[in-house]
Amino acid sequence: MITAERKPLEELIEYIKPFKRILLLGCNECVTVCAAGGRKEVGLLASGLQMAMLKNGSNIDIRQHTLERQCDPEYVEELVPMLDGAEAIMSMACGCGVQQLAMRFKDKPVFPAVNTKFMGASERQGVWAERCQGCGNCLLGMTGGICPIARCAKQLMNGPCGGSTGGHCEISEEVDCAWQLIWDRLKALGQTDMYLENIPAKDWRPGGGSGPRKIIREDLAE
């Protein structure tokens, strides 16, 4: 999923200060799962903003809503009747949701309430970790199912650097060495020969090197 973290309240107040009425919009997808921008977080943020504004001596009307998916135009369309009188939108979705709104509602300012972080997975309750950088040409079949692009601090494709110590990355004891994990997996699978294969220099075009990416499915596209 796409992970996100809420921005500091002070930053959000600066965005909404000039307005009297805004729509605060959550998303039911990834940001709900990582507890950054779902229905619950919308409620919490709305009261937080209102209290902070009151403290500053101003009143703001915050309408709350959570869409099934902000990155999908079908759902975004639902907002049309709700936007009457709203001077601005604050989105708690990832950057994709924010931009979808900005494209659709050309006369309304749209502000992000979260910082979009990475594509990750849940390690345990309340902990998410990066797993994929969307390089566009998946290597996982050669690396024991563990990604050296997303999980090695130097994106090394041919083994660990000289800083791998006791299973940790040189940058922090909190970070696993991806190549230690890969090696342990290859050993467990009896595939250590795969390590001897030199992986050639990567073509970064599918990974964004050739500009913004797009998928067009001819069988589905209208």
Add this chain to the structure above:
Amino acid sequence: MKTESRLEKVLAAGHLAVTSECGPPRGCQPAHLIEKAKYLDGIVDAVNVTDNQTAMVRMSSLAASFIIKQQGLNPLFQVTCRDRNRLAMQADIIGAYSMGIDTMLCLSGDHTKFGDHPMAMNVHDIDSIQMIQMVKDMRDKGIFQGGAEIKGAPKMFIGAAANPFADPFELRVMRLAKKIAAGADFIQTQCIFNVPKFEKWMEGVREKGLHKKCYILAGVTPCKSLGAAKYMANRVPGMDVPKEIVDRMASVPKEKQAEEGVTICVETIEKLKKIEGVSGIHIMAIEWEEKVQEICERAGLLPRPQV
């Protein structure tokens, strides 16, 4: 012979090669660089010129290599994958060779986290093994990484690093094999303090016959002080400084520690020289270039052969 590199000539003639390093200054101080390089003149076969070492901005390794070359020494141009993409690397390699620099070292590079620009993006377009392959193809096939023909190919003697002390240990010989398969002509190792562990790694190297496919230069560093030994033991990722070394540094009074550090270094070189498959010694006297001559003299590495 693949190149005109003096280091290659020394190694090919069967001499025990000696290299050392010279870190470029943190500013426009060519005179300071020249002063440091002078300590190594006639003492070593090639001088490693580090590339923004420890991820701190310095005079570029290309410019510093050229300045050192002008002084009559043989620079060993270091290039990391951290700061340049493949276009910039190839451009610098052509530039270096055009200025008579024919020996280089391909490295991943210390992470930016350790330096003074932790906010910078790490590049890592290619990794060190892919860089070795790229430089080999530039030299032997006369092509750029992208496939086009180079008009005037750089004939680089290609070096790589190896750290026998990092984890997982059992993979370290295989990683060396991958570097050799990619095209490494010589290897400089991480500083060796734990000689028995290095010997164990070399056993693995010999088992696979890798010492016959590539020259291995064993790395050493003289400890300047007890503090330096402790720092390397505890703070430098992938360094293995056994307790005996730290204790030995601690056993002498402060004013004698530098001398003790040099003595340990000389003793280490003596041990390394005897290990089958070691083709040279790489002395990393960090900001202590003036000691290299004494180390070489005491370790019987002088005079350097004329090739």
